[in-house]
Amino acid sequence: xxxxxxxxxxxxxxxxxxxxxxxxxxxxxxxxxxxxxxxxxxxxxxxxxxxxxxxxxxxxxxxxxxxxxxxxxxxxxxxxxxxxxxxxxxxxxxxxxxxxxxxxxxxxxxxxxxxxxxxxxxxxxxxxxxxxxxxxxxxxxxxxxxxxxxxxxxxxxxxxxxxxxxxxxxxxxxxxxxxxx
Amino acid sequence: xxxxxxxxxxxxxxxxxxxxxxxxxxxxxxxxxxxxxxxxxxxxxxxxxxxxxxxxxxxxxxxxxxxxxxxxxxxxxxxxxxxxxxxxxxxxxxxxxxxxxxxxxxxxxxxxxxxxxxxxxxxxxxxxxxxxxxxxxxxxxxxxxxxxxxxxxxxxxxxxxxxxxxxxxxxxxxxxxxxxxxxxxxxxxxxxxxxxxxxxxxxxxxxxxxxxxxxxxxxxxxxxxxxxxxxxxxxxxxxxxxxxxxxxxxxxxxxxxxxxxxxxxxxxxxxxxxxxxxxxxxxxxxxxxxxxxx
Numbered sequence: 001x002x003x004x005x006x007x008x009x010x011x012x013x014x015x016x017x018x019x020x021x022x023x024x025x026x027x028x029x030x031x032x033x034x035x036x037x038x039x040x041x042x043x044x045x046x047x048x049x050x051x052x053x054x055x056x057x058x059x060x061x062x063x064x065x066x067x068x069x070x071x072x073x074x075x076x077x078x079x080x081x082x083x084x085x086x087x088x089x090x091x092x093x094x095x096x097x098x099x100x101x102x103x104x105x106x107x108x109x110x111x112x113x114x115x116x117x118x119x120x121x122x123x124x125x126x127x128x129x130x131x132x133x134x135x136x137x138x139x140x141x142x143x144x145x146x147x148x149x150x151x152x153x154x155x156x157x158x159x160x161x162x163x164x165x166x167x168x169x170x171x172x173x174x175x176x177x178x179x180x181x
Numbered sequence: 182x183x184x185x186x187x188x189x190x191x192x193x194x195x196x197x198x199x200x201x202x203x204x205x206x207x208x209x210x211x212x213x214x215x216x217x218x219x220x221x222x223x224x225x226x227x228x229x230x231x232x233x234x235x236x237x238x239x240x241x242x243x244x245x246x247x248x249x250x251x252x253x254x255x256x257x258x259x260x261x262x263x264x265x266x267x268x269x270x271x272x273x274x275x276x277x278x279x280x281x282x283x284x285x286x287x288x289x290x291x292x293x294x295x296x297x298x299x300x301x302x303x304x305x306x307x308x309x310x311x312x313x314x315x316x317x318x319x320x321x322x323x324x325x326x327x328x329x330x331x332x333x334x335x336x337x338x339x340x341x342x343x344x345x346x347x348x349x350x351x352x353x354x355x356x357x358x359x360x361x362x363x364x365x366x367x368x369x370x371x372x373x374x375x376x377x378x379x380x381x382x383x384x385x386x387x388x389x390x391x392x393x394x395x396x397x398x399x400x401x402x403x404x405x406x407x408x409x410x411x412x413x414x415x416x417x418x419x420x421x422x423x424x425x426x427x428x429x430x431x432x433x434x435x436x437x438x439x440x441x442x443x444x445x446x447x448x449x450x451x452x453x454x455x456x457x458x459x460x461x462x463x464x465x466x467x468x469x470x471x472x473x474x475x
Contacts, residue, residue: 019256019257022254022256023247026247026250030241030242030246030247031239031240031241031242032234032237032239034239034240034241034242034246035237035238035239035240036234036237038240039237040199047242048242048243048246048249051242051246051250052246052249052250052253053253055250055254056250056253056254059250059254059256060254069221069224069225069228070224070227070228070231071228071231073234074227074228074231074232074234075228075231077231077234078197078224078227078228078231081199081231081234082227085199085206086203086206089201089202089203089206090203119232119235121229121232122232122233122235122236123364123372123375125229125230125232125233126362126364126468130468140198141233141471143198143199143200144198144199144230144233145233145237145471147199148199148200149200149202150200150202153200168195168198168200169191169195172191172194172195172198173187173190173191173194175194175229176190176194179229
């Protein structure tokens with residue numbers, strides 16, 4: 001994995017149309033982004049489509065990346081994850097899990113946080129998530145990592161959707177206050 | 182920036198979290214296209230929550246995905262072997278702070294020498310060192326460990342065998358499993374180590390984020406459980422940034438999840454007799470940081 005500084009430099013080169021830099025950027029980040037979207041979509045074919053669209057968007061909008069606001073990998077992962085969430089929200093009529101190609105998301109290597117990417121910001125966020133009630137911690141983490149809708153969360157928590165809605169909103173406000181933003 | 186109502190703030194936050202429905206997402210995207218400040222708020226949330234992705238495991242996409250990206254992005258056909266410009270030696274001035282962990286390491290306290298009686302007392306009261314967050318989480322994990330039937334399906338201990346149906350590639354080696362993390366802190370709060378444990382394999386990784394051990398000393402990791410008569414050594418923490426070992430495999434999941442983990446300062450190479458010789462310097466408990474994928 002390249003350092004964030006190297007990724008910033010690569011994105012700057014991509015913004016100028018440097019195809020070799022784009023290839024290096026892809027090589028350095030594809031497995032992380034694919035892991036993120038596969039976990040949400042749970043289907044290889046959909047995850048590949050989303051990854052393709054995400055990188056095309058990264059190629060086209062690299063000039064909009066602002067290193068003062070976001071880290072490169074977070075920016076790229078947000079693009080891919082947003083696309084993945086859009087896809088699952090629009091496919092609600094078909095249960096992804098019941099389709100034949102449904103697959104388990106298997107991270108080929110659990111990415112121990114012990115890697116260099118573990119940042120102060122992550123620790124701070126986890127601390128704030130940890131201050132929520134246990135159920136709400138689960139709610140927030142399942143929503144983020146698995147991309148679940150309120151309906152899916154309501155089913156899992158055996159709670160009305162409106163309650164989930166209230167919990168989510170309060171949880172986000174609590175996190176906001178805890179982070180001091 | 183204009184002041185937004187709590188409704189707007191919540192909408193931005195839930196967009197970033199991903200829980201809005203398709204209509205609401207479209208609404209947010211419309212607002213973003215006309216309101217730069219709102220866009221900035223959404224992006225700030227995405228950045229704040231985006232750090233969670235650091236904990237998602239990497240999965241390699243198939244090689245043909247790159248070919249499709251190239252053609253979809255309209256890149257030139259097959260590229261010659263890459264002749265890349267070298268990255269500049271100095272990082273760009275606006276480099277983000279992701280490596281802050283490295284530089285923000287707390288200053289070493291020169292002395293970890295504690296009198297024997299104090300040590301004993303500290304070992305006995307070690308459970309109280311844990312932070313409030315850890316305590317809350319441990320309560321949840323304890324319910325999972327002892328009364329899994331009280332928890333919704335998703336939170337019961339992960340089944341060890343799963344049917345994997347994959348059309349296009351061979352099944353990956355291991356089923357998705359929960360990741361646990363403990364931030365081992367000094368009493369005062371400065372983190373010294375980050376410990377992660379994979380629930381399925383019980384493999385742990387410990388990463389030092391504080392200062393290295395003083396010359397001639399070694400850090401040693403211990404597992405402390407009320408189910409075990411005395412602290413158990415999990416080995417010396419290597420002098421590198423992180424150390425990874427499978428030694429937790431011989432302990433029950435209940436013990437692993439509920440234990441307190443502590444790092445002591447020992448003579449070089451670790452405790453010679455399997456017992457700790459200093460008070461715990463850094464302690465913490467595991468929290469479930471990444472739920473199992475299903």
